Amino acid sequence: MRMTAQRKAILDTIRKLKTHPTADELYSIVKQFMPRISLATVYRNLEMLASEGYIKRLNLGGAEQRRYDGNPEHHYHVICLNCGQIGDVYLDEDLDINSHIIHSDEFLINKVHLEFWGLCPDCSKNLQKKEGKVHEH
Amino acid sequence: MRMTAQRKAILDTIRKLKTHPTADELYSIVKQFMPRISLATVYRNLEMLASEGYIKRLNLGGAEQRRYDGNPEHHYHVICLNCGQIGDVYLDEDLDINSHIIHSDEFLINKVHLEFWGLCPDCSKNLQKKEGKVHEH
DNA sequence: ATAAGTGCAAAGACTTTGCTTATTA
DNA sequence: TAATAAGCAAAGTCTTTGCACTTAT
Numbered sequence: 048m049r050m051t052a053q054r055k056a057i058l059d060t061i062r063k064l065k066t067h068p069t070a071d072e073l074y075s076i077v078k079q080f081m082p083r084i085s086l087a088t089v090y091r092n093l094e095m096l097a098s099e100g101y102i103k104r105l106n107l108g109g110a111e112q113r114r115y116d117g118n119p120e121h122h123y124h125v126i127c128l129n130c131g132q133i134g135d136v137y138l139d140e141d142l143d144i145n146s147h148i149i150h151s152d153e154f155l156i157n158k159v160h161l162e163f164w165g166l167c168p169d170c171s172k173n174l175q176k177k178e179g180k181v182h183e184h
Numbered sequence: 185m186r187m188t189a190q191r192k193a194i195l196d197t198i199r200k201l202k203t204h205p206t207a208d209e210l211y212s213i214v215k216q217f218m219p220r221i222s223l224a225t226v227y228r229n230l231e232m233l234a235s236e237g238y239i240k241r242l243n244l245g246g247a248e249q250r251r252y253d254g255n256p257e258h259h260y261h262v263i264c265l266n267c268g269q270i271g272d273v274y275l276d277e278d279l280d281i282n283s284h285i286i287h288s289d290e291f292l293i294n295k296v297h298l299e300f301w302g303l304c305p306d307c308s309k310n311l312q313k314k315e316g317k318v319h320e321h
Numbered sequence: 322a323t324a325a326g327t328g329c330a331a332a333g334a335c336t337t338t339g340c341t342t343a344t345t346a
Numbered sequence: 347t348a349a350t351a352a353g354c355a356a357a358g359t360c361t362t363t364g365c366a367c368t369t370a371t
Contacts, residue, residue, distance in 0.1 A: 048325090049324090049325060049326070049369085049370055049371075050370080051325090051326060051327080051369075051370070052369095053326080053327070054326085069360090070360085070361080071360080083327090083328075084327085084328085085327070085328045085329065086328095086361090087327080087328070087329080087330095087361090087362080087363085088326080088327055088328070090360095090361065090362075091326080091327085091362090092326090095326095105245075106245035106246055107245050108242075108243035108244050108245040108297055108299065109243055109297065111359090111360090112359090112360065112361095113360085113361085125288055125289065125291045125293055127291065128294075134288060134289030134290075134291045135287070135288075135289050136285060136287065136288045136289070136291075136293075137285070137286050137287040137288075138281075138284045138285055138286060139284050139286050141284060142281065142284040144275075144279065144281075144298070147275045147276050147278060147279040148273060148274070148275055149274050149275060149276050150272070150273065150274040151262055151271060151272075151273045151274075151300070151302075152262065152271030152272050152273070152304075152305075153271070153304075153305040154262045154264065154271045154273075154300070154302045154303060154304055154305070154308075155302045155303045155308045156262055156273075156300045156301070156302035157265075157301065157302045157303070158300070158301045158302070159298065159299070159300055159301075160245055160246065160298070160299045160300070160301065161281070161296065161297070161298055162245065162296070162297045163288070163291070163293045163295070163296055163297070164293070164294065164295045164296075164297065165288075165291045165292045165293035165294045165295070166291060166292045166294070167289075167290075167291055168289075168290040168291070171291075171292045185350090186344085186345055186346070186349090186350060186351070187345085188344075188345070188350090188351060188352080189344095190351080190352070191351085206335090207335085207336080208335080220352090220353075221352085221353085222352070222353045222354065223336090224336090224337080224338085224352080224353070224354075224355095225351080225352055225353070227335095227336065227337075228337090228351080228352085229351090232351095248334090248335090249334090249335070250335085250336085
């Protein structure tokens with residue numbers, strides 16, 4: 048994998064972000080300092096960087112669009128029910144989900160994907176005051 | 185919600201299926217006995233039926249397309265890494281994931297989405313013989 | 322020098338919407 | 347008979363691809 052200017056810009060940018068951007072979000076950011084970059088290049092590089100393990104492609108069930116994570120370390124995510132913002136979740140090693148399975152249609156299970164939904168700090172603060180309703184997700 | 189012939193056909197069909205069909209799959213099936221039905225009607229009815237609680241809209245991270253489940257009962261899913269087939273998973277009530285969270289970016293967590301990946305009975309049988317490789321997912 | 326990558330535009334896949342006609346309650 | 351839904355086609359979103367040009371090694 049060649050380290051082109053575009054690829055480096057994308058990797059540096061996603062690493063700096065604590066968010067979990069979509070291709071399009073990243074494109075908007077990188078375009079500010081590399082105006083000729085194309086969205087296709089961003090898509091291609093995100094896939095490439097993910098397949099090489101530099102970043103992670105997220106498969107969040109709750110998200111409409113595909114997102115990527117500049118932190119390839121093993122961890123989970125929480126999606127804000129109100130605004131869609133995504134946070135990181137770390138679990139301890141003691142969790143054993145498989146021992147709680149009582150039926151699995153005879154499938155051999157070999158990995159578990161976990162994702163959390165809740166309220167981000169901002170939204171939980173705001174909703175406390177307003178006692179408002181949380182969006183459906 | 186009016187019970188139209190189309191809506192009934194869609195609901196009856198998805199209830200009979202043990203699979204977790206996409207709108208398009210359901211459309212193909214229903215069209216066989218109701219040839220004038222349109223794909224838009226299938227999409228609209230699946231969303232409507234899901235919002236009324238008759239069926240469930242699945243948000244599987246691993247799936248490319250949106251899927252629906254004729255069984256609205258609370259349960260989880262397992263996706264075959266090899267063929268994409270989806271099975272049902274039931275867990276016992278003792279599982280407490282929240283107590284294993286060691287960091288959550290200050291989000292208030294209120295639900296957990298779980299999904300399993302593995303091999304369906306057919307694929308695990310076949311792969312045992314061939315010692316073949318499992319597809320990436 | 323050459324294989325790999327870029328930009329652009331077009332095509333794809335999936336889903337939603339607008340509008341007219343049909344139908345249920 | 348009036349509000350809801352269907353059918354059809356068009357439009358929308360997000361993502362991928364083809365191709366000619368460029369660039370890192």
